[in-house]
Amino acid sequence: MSPCHIRKLTAQGLAPVDYTAESLAEAAQYEPHAGVYTVTNTFNTFQVLKFDAHLDRLEDSARQAHIPLQLDRPKLRQALHLMIREAGFGDVRFRVTVPADDPETFILSLEPFKPLSPELIASGVRCQTSAVIRSNPEAKTTDWMHDRTSIEAALPPGVYTALLVDEQGTILEGINSNFYAVLRRELRTAGAGVLPGIAQQIVFEVAPAILPVNREAVTVTQISSLNEAFITSSSRGVLPVVAINDIQIGEGRPGPYTMSIRHAYLAWMDTHLEDL
Missing domain, CATH: 3.20.10.10 (D-amino Acid Aminotransferase, subunit A, domain 2)
Known part of the structure; x- marks a missing residue:
């Protein structure tokens, strides 16, 4: 498996993407230039810090960019939880991207999290x-x-x-x-x-x-x-x-x-x- 685990979250659930990447940085080149996103990481595999604040800012960024974002937070959390379990990385750093031209589809990307030395x-x-x-x-x-x-x-x-x-x-x-x-x-x-x-x-x-x-x-x-x-x-x-x-x-x-x-x-x- 590629060190970067990537899926699309659609109305029908998680779906594969047509590219692979070794990191979030490399995966970014395949993501749209028009959109909004947030990045954070997990602790103890399935714990997060101020994740709702990240999603609040994602919604605010979408408003400023005139993107009609309808965010189903429980569905997003469930999808991320499933992807983290599938990847088996332990703690992960992940990005949630909302394309401007398809705001009902989220791009979810995660990589192993490496804390500062x-x-x-x-x-x-x-x-x-x-x-x-x-x-x-x-x-x-x-x-x-x-x-x-x-x-x-x-x-x-x-x-x-x-x-x-x-x-x-x-x-x-x-x-x-x-x-x-x-x-x-x-x-x-x-x-x-x-x-x-x-x-x-x-x-x-x-x-x-x-x-x-x-x-x-x-x-x-x-x-x-x-x-x-x-x-x-x-x-x-x-x-x-x-x-x-x-x-x-x-x-x-x-x-x-x-x-x-x-x-x-x-x-x-x-x-x-x-x-x-």
């Missing part, structure tokens, strides 16, 4: 800014899923991901993550012009007990002044950033605020997992 968390990652602007950042649309591949391909060796900046130099978000910076004992992140992240919802729950949160983004001119930085996404959780554009952040290693937020995030997650 302890070494990557301990060392942190390097990022690079990009001036590419998303046409509608507040909707999770498939055109961006395709467009960002060229940004990823152009990243130099050793750079983990790109951070999007606007014409004023404001650091908005990662290409598939939210971005945060600690500046003068305050957590800063963009409050507009970005995709509302599901992992970000958890950060906003736990971070205020650790330091004040200010939803005003930092700029590229402030990179050298940042004390700490990190990105979040559903599959990564909290991932420290130690350099941007080859400029060291703080002491060049994951900072105490970042790691406190990461530990609080994991504790929150442990008490909020639910069955798929």
Whole structure:
């Protein structure tokens, strides 16, 4: 079996697709440029975190894209459960895609889930800014899923991901993550012009007990002044950033605020997992 398990969910149930792929990233090339999607992962094989929040955002993205989505959540959950059992991967990372031209058919793709290594968390990652602007950042649309591949391909060796900046130099978000910076004992992140992240919802729950949160983004001119930085996404959780554009952040290693937020995030997650 291909490492990526893919099916269509139609009104009649699950059906095969006419392609195979080794990963979600490879499978994306066969998916439509017009549509909406969401990506997350399972824990303990059949448990999920804030899955209804993912589906809420999927519905909101469809509204923004003028896609008449009618979402049967129990049916979708049942189909995913069956596919996870069929695949036998254990924990999976999966994508739900709704094509604009056929919103009654969902494309369900899953691959084995590989959590971040302890070494990557301990060392942190390097990022690079990009001036590419998303046409509608507040909707999770498939055109961006395709467009960002060229940004990823152009990243130099050793750079983990790109951070999007606007014409004023404001650091908005990662290409598939939210971005945060600690500046003068305050957590800063963009409050507009970005995709509302599901992992970000958890950060906003736990971070205020650790330091004040200010939803005003930092700029590229402030990179050298940042004390700490990190990105979040559903599959990564909290991932420290130690350099941007080859400029060291703080002491060049994951900072105490970042790691406190990461530990609080994991504790929150442990008490909020639910069955798929």
